[in-house]
Amino acid sequence: MQAIVAIHDISPIYQKQIDKIKGLLKKEGIKDFSYLVIPKFRNRENLRIGLDKKFCSWLTESGKDLLLHGLTHWKRLSEDEFSRIRYQTAMEKLEAGKKMFEEAFEREPEGFIPPMWMMSKHALRAVKDSGFRYTSHQGTIHDLARDKKIKTSIVLNGGIFLTPSVLKSIVRIETKKPLQIAFHPKDTVFRTQILKKFLRMMKSKGYEFKDYRRFIREN
Secondary structure, X not given: OEEEEEEEEEOHHHHHHHHHHHHHHHHOOOOOOEEEEOOEHHHOHHHEHHHOHHHHHHHHHHOOEEEEOOOOOOOOOOXXXXXXXXHHHHHHHHHXXXXXXXXXXXXXXXXXXXXXXXXXXXXXXXXXXXXXXXXXXXXXXXXXXXXXXXXXXXXXOOOOOOOHHHHXXXXXXXXXXXXXXXXOOOHHHHOHHHHHHHHHHHHXXXXXXXXXXXXXXXX
Protein backbone atom coordinates (compact mmCIF):
# COMPACT_ATOMS: atom_id res chain seq x y z
CA MET A 1 0.00 0.00 0.00
CA GLN A 2 1.20 3.47 -0.87
CA ALA A 3 0.82 6.85 0.80
CA ILE A 4 1.90 10.08 -0.85
CA VAL A 5 3.03 12.60 1.75
CA ALA A 6 3.14 16.35 1.13
CA ILE A 7 3.57 19.47 3.23
CA HIS A 8 1.21 22.09 1.80
CA ASP A 9 1.31 25.89 1.82
CA ILE A 10 5.06 26.31 1.61
CA SER A 11 5.92 29.96 2.25
CA PRO A 12 8.74 31.71 4.16
CA ILE A 13 6.30 32.91 6.82
CA TYR A 14 5.77 29.27 7.84
CA GLN A 15 9.40 28.16 7.95
CA LYS A 16 9.36 27.28 11.67
CA GLN A 17 6.19 25.21 11.30
CA ILE A 18 7.46 23.51 8.15
CA ASP A 19 10.70 22.61 9.89
CA LYS A 20 8.71 21.13 12.78
CA ILE A 21 6.69 18.89 10.44
CA LYS A 22 9.88 17.95 8.60
CA GLY A 23 11.42 16.95 11.94
CA LEU A 24 8.38 14.84 12.81
CA LEU A 25 8.53 13.02 9.48
CA LYS A 26 12.25 12.40 9.93
CA LYS A 27 11.69 11.04 13.43
CA GLU A 28 9.11 8.61 12.03
CA GLY A 29 11.55 7.46 9.35
CA ILE A 30 9.72 9.11 6.44
CA LYS A 31 12.30 10.37 3.96
CA ASP A 32 10.23 10.93 0.82
CA PHE A 33 7.71 13.76 0.87
CA SER A 34 6.83 16.72 -1.33
CA TYR A 35 6.81 20.44 -0.66
CA LEU A 36 3.87 22.30 -2.23
CA VAL A 37 5.10 25.82 -2.91
CA ILE A 38 2.85 28.91 -3.07
CA PRO A 39 4.52 31.40 -5.47
CA LYS A 40 2.88 34.59 -4.14
CA PHE A 41 1.24 33.82 -0.83
CA ARG A 42 -1.95 35.79 -0.11
CA ASN A 43 -1.23 37.77 -3.28
CA ARG A 44 1.26 39.91 -1.36
CA GLU A 45 4.23 41.20 -3.31
CA ASN A 46 6.49 40.97 -0.26
CA LEU A 47 5.65 37.26 0.02
CA ARG A 48 6.80 36.24 -3.45
CA ILE A 49 8.69 33.02 -2.88
CA GLY A 50 11.83 34.17 -4.70
CA LEU A 51 12.40 37.21 -2.50
CA ASP A 52 13.62 35.07 0.39
CA LYS A 53 16.81 33.65 -1.09
CA LYS A 54 17.80 31.91 2.14
CA PHE A 55 14.47 30.11 2.35
CA CYS A 56 14.67 29.06 -1.31
CA SER A 57 18.19 27.70 -0.78
CA TRP A 58 16.94 25.81 2.28
CA LEU A 59 14.27 24.14 0.16
CA THR A 60 16.60 23.44 -2.76
CA GLU A 61 19.29 21.93 -0.58
CA SER A 62 16.75 19.61 1.03
CA GLY A 63 16.61 17.69 -2.26
CA LYS A 64 12.87 17.23 -1.81
CA ASP A 65 10.22 17.16 -4.51
CA LEU A 66 9.02 20.75 -5.08
CA LEU A 67 5.64 21.34 -6.73
CA LEU A 68 3.66 24.43 -7.64
CA HIS A 69 0.66 24.89 -5.34
CA GLY A 70 -1.75 27.39 -6.84
CA LEU A 71 -0.66 30.98 -7.41
CA THR A 72 -1.73 32.97 -4.34
CA HIS A 73 -3.87 30.40 -2.48
CA TRP A 74 -5.86 33.39 -1.30
CA LYS A 75 -9.53 33.90 -2.15
CA ARG A 76 -12.82 33.79 -0.28
CA LEU A 77 -12.49 30.04 -0.46
CA SER A 78 -9.02 28.86 -1.42
CA GLU A 79 -10.44 26.06 -3.57
CA ASP A 80 -12.03 28.69 -5.81
CA GLU A 81 -8.64 29.76 -7.14
CA PHE A 82 -8.65 27.18 -9.94
CA SER A 83 -12.06 25.53 -9.65
CA ARG A 84 -14.18 28.33 -11.11
CA ILE A 85 -12.07 29.66 -13.95
CA ARG A 86 -11.84 29.35 -17.72
CA TYR A 87 -8.93 28.09 -19.76
CA GLN A 88 -7.26 31.43 -20.52
CA THR A 89 -7.40 32.64 -16.93
CA ALA A 90 -5.95 29.34 -15.73
CA MET A 91 -3.14 29.59 -18.28
CA GLU A 92 -2.28 33.11 -17.13
CA LYS A 93 -2.17 32.06 -13.48
CA LEU A 94 -0.10 28.96 -14.23
CA GLU A 95 2.42 30.88 -16.33
CA ALA A 96 2.73 33.56 -13.63
CA GLY A 97 3.25 30.88 -10.98
CA LYS A 98 5.81 29.02 -13.09
CA LYS A 99 7.76 32.21 -13.69
CA MET A 100 7.98 32.95 -9.96
CA PHE A 101 8.92 29.34 -9.24
CA GLU A 102 11.71 29.43 -11.84
CA GLU A 103 13.04 32.72 -10.47
CA ALA A 104 13.20 31.14 -7.02
CA PHE A 105 14.62 27.71 -7.84
CA GLU A 106 16.18 28.12 -11.30
CA ARG A 107 14.16 25.26 -12.75
CA GLU A 108 10.63 24.56 -13.87
CA PRO A 109 8.19 22.74 -11.57
CA GLU A 110 7.28 19.27 -12.80
CA GLY A 111 4.04 19.01 -10.85
CA PHE A 112 1.09 21.22 -9.99
CA ILE A 113 -1.36 20.70 -7.12
CA PRO A 114 -4.26 23.20 -6.93
CA PRO A 115 -5.56 24.35 -3.53
CA MET A 116 -7.80 21.66 -2.05
CA TRP A 117 -7.04 19.51 -5.14
CA MET A 118 -9.85 21.35 -6.95
CA MET A 119 -9.85 22.77 -10.47
CA SER A 120 -12.19 23.13 -13.40
CA LYS A 121 -11.94 20.95 -16.51
CA HIS A 122 -10.60 24.04 -18.29
CA ALA A 123 -7.89 24.50 -15.67
CA LEU A 124 -6.95 20.82 -15.91
CA ARG A 125 -6.47 21.21 -19.66
CA ALA A 126 -4.39 24.32 -19.07
CA VAL A 127 -2.16 22.43 -16.62
CA LYS A 128 -1.43 19.83 -19.29
CA ASP A 129 -0.86 22.45 -21.99
CA SER A 130 1.50 24.34 -19.68
CA GLY A 131 3.90 21.41 -19.74
CA PHE A 132 3.40 19.99 -16.26
CA ARG A 133 4.16 16.28 -16.00
CA TYR A 134 1.64 15.51 -13.25
CA THR A 135 -1.17 16.95 -11.18
CA SER A 136 -3.92 15.88 -8.77
CA HIS A 137 -7.61 16.70 -9.04
CA GLN A 138 -10.43 15.53 -6.75
CA GLY A 139 -8.66 12.37 -5.67
CA THR A 140 -7.27 11.43 -9.09
CA ILE A 141 -3.58 11.76 -9.83
CA HIS A 142 -2.98 12.58 -13.49
CA ASP A 143 0.29 11.38 -14.99
CA LEU A 144 0.09 13.88 -17.83
CA ALA A 145 3.28 12.75 -19.54
CA ARG A 146 1.86 9.25 -20.02
CA ASP A 147 -1.82 10.24 -20.15
CA LYS A 148 -2.55 7.99 -17.18
CA LYS A 149 -5.01 8.40 -14.29
CA ILE A 150 -4.60 6.86 -10.83
CA LYS A 151 -7.45 6.89 -8.32
CA THR A 152 -6.55 7.70 -4.72
CA SER A 153 -8.12 8.49 -1.37
CA ILE A 154 -7.38 11.83 0.27
CA VAL A 155 -6.61 12.47 3.91
CA LEU A 156 -6.89 16.20 4.46
CA ASN A 157 -5.44 17.56 7.64
CA GLY A 158 -5.15 21.22 8.53
CA GLY A 159 -7.32 20.73 11.61
CA ILE A 160 -10.30 19.89 9.42
CA PHE A 161 -10.69 16.18 8.79
CA LEU A 162 -7.90 14.48 10.68
CA THR A 163 -9.60 14.07 14.05
CA PRO A 164 -9.58 11.11 16.44
CA SER A 165 -12.91 9.88 15.02
CA VAL A 166 -11.53 10.03 11.49
CA LEU A 167 -8.40 8.18 12.58
CA LYS A 168 -10.60 5.44 14.00
CA SER A 169 -12.45 5.11 10.71
CA ILE A 170 -9.20 5.02 8.71
CA VAL A 171 -8.10 2.01 10.74
CA ARG A 172 -11.05 0.14 9.24
CA ILE A 173 -10.25 1.17 5.66
CA GLU A 174 -9.56 -1.80 3.45
CA THR A 175 -8.64 -0.36 0.09
CA LYS A 176 -5.97 -0.85 -2.51
CA LYS A 177 -6.15 2.79 -3.53
CA PRO A 178 -3.12 4.92 -2.60
CA LEU A 179 -3.58 7.72 -0.08
CA GLN A 180 -2.71 11.38 -0.53
CA ILE A 181 -1.77 12.79 2.87
CA ALA A 182 -1.61 16.56 3.38
CA PHE A 183 0.13 18.22 6.30
CA HIS A 184 -0.27 21.98 6.80
CA PRO A 185 1.82 24.47 8.82
CA LYS A 186 -1.13 25.18 11.09
CA ASP A 187 -1.20 21.51 12.13
CA THR A 188 1.72 22.21 14.45
CA VAL A 189 -0.45 24.44 16.62
CA PHE A 190 -2.73 21.78 18.06
CA ARG A 191 -2.45 18.51 16.10
CA THR A 192 1.10 17.25 16.66
CA GLN A 193 0.11 14.24 18.75
CA ILE A 194 -2.58 13.27 16.24
CA LEU A 195 -0.02 13.53 13.44
CA LYS A 196 2.29 11.12 15.25
CA LYS A 197 -0.53 8.69 15.94
CA PHE A 198 -1.71 8.86 12.34
CA LEU A 199 1.74 8.20 10.86
CA ARG A 200 2.43 5.30 13.20
CA MET A 201 -0.94 3.78 12.40
CA MET A 202 -0.21 4.00 8.67
CA LYS A 203 3.19 2.37 9.23
CA SER A 204 1.60 -0.46 11.22
CA LYS A 205 -0.78 -1.10 8.32
CA GLY A 206 2.16 -1.52 5.98
CA TYR A 207 1.98 1.73 4.00
CA GLU A 208 5.04 2.83 2.06
CA PHE A 209 5.51 6.59 2.10
CA LYS A 210 6.48 8.40 -1.10
CA ASP A 211 6.59 11.86 -2.62
CA TYR A 212 4.63 12.69 -5.79
CA ARG A 213 7.71 12.41 -7.99
CA ARG A 214 8.57 8.90 -6.84
CA PHE A 215 4.95 7.77 -6.90
CA ILE A 216 4.58 8.85 -10.54
CA ARG A 217 7.83 7.18 -11.46
CA GLU A 218 6.88 3.85 -9.88
CA ASN A 219 3.25 3.58 -10.99
